[in-house]
């Protein structure tokens with residue numbers, strides 16, 4: 193099935209000061225959804241967004257809110273500005289000496305917030321090391337709801353920026369959650385208590401976080417997986433990236449968009465596109481929104497949390513350091529991850545709290561031999577297909 197209608201208005205395809213995305217690779221047909229239209233409750237746009245969440249679990253959200261009356265809840269233009277500033281802030285942090293950054297790695301204290309060094313994660317069951325660095329900022333820390341973790345002095349002046357970014361990203365996630373809530377056949381008791389948004393309150397203690405990611409150019413591109421294949425643990429993810437490299441694994445019923453040029457891609461890039469893996473083209477003015485495991489569980493598999501990974505950016509972008517900025521919205525820590533829909537899979541499923549799920553998934557991928565026990569909803573994600 194072609195995942196049609198991926199384009200609905202003209203867009204500039206380049207980011208200043210970066211090489212262009214390669215036209216020699218096929219790309220994933222993410223729908224482009226307009227934030228303005230969603231805020232205006234445009235029925236057609238809501239339908240497209242719902243379809244994107246059920247079919248692929250990934251879509252572009254056009255944040256260029258031209259109509260100011262539409263942007264009272266979420267100001268897309270302000271979010272784009274915050275994201276651009278955060279790209280600069282994160283570069284300042286990643287430039288610190290490794291010994292300095294390592295002071296903020298709290299994995300041995302059982303926390304996934306703070307720093308994760310290059311190669312500290314695994315990308316497959318063989319235990320192959322990752323090729324990126326992370327810095328995770330807790331929403332609860334920033335909003336004064338939880339433990340205040342030590343943080344480096346280069347990052348401390350920007351608390352107001354993190355808080356503003358958290359508010360806007362969380363509001364986007366709630367917009368998506370309320371749309372999904374209105375379409376899913378939720379049990380009456382769940383609807384009466386506020387549906388999906390009520391499980392993701394901004395002021396509830398949760399694993400929500402900002403993530404900064406840096407992946408340097410890779411010297412051995414054949415083994416070039418920077419971030420191993422995974423589904424996200426939470427509910428809704430808001431992602432900004434500027435270079436290619438993100439790939440989604442398309443299910444058999446969704447076709448990739450053909451390359452824009454007839455110039456061949458490299459043998460490595462061809463290899464990286466086997467088994468349904470397809471590049472996601474970064475679009476200026478947009479974020480990428482994707483769903484995580486919690487929504488698969490809440491919807492008994494109706495919604496998709498697609499498998500994705502990060503490899504070396506294709507073409508000349510491969511020579512440039514790649515940064516990305518993520519906001520993960522997750523259910524409150526105590527929320528049980530189980531079906532909330534009528535006719536779901538009650539009784540048969542393991543009931544695990546959002547907090548236990550995150551710890552299992554995040555920290556399992558930080559240790560040798562942790563791959564098997566740290567899986568998510570991959571099998572459901574591929575609809576029993578090729579995974």
Ligand SMILES: O=C(O)CCC(=O)C(=O)O
Pocket residue numbers: 403405419424431432433437438500501502515516517518
């Ligand atoms: O860097 C990207 O484009 C994606 C990052 C990602 O998937 C993640 O951090 O979970």
Ligand SMILES: [Fe+2]
Pocket residue numbers: 422423424500
């Ligand atoms: Fe991810």
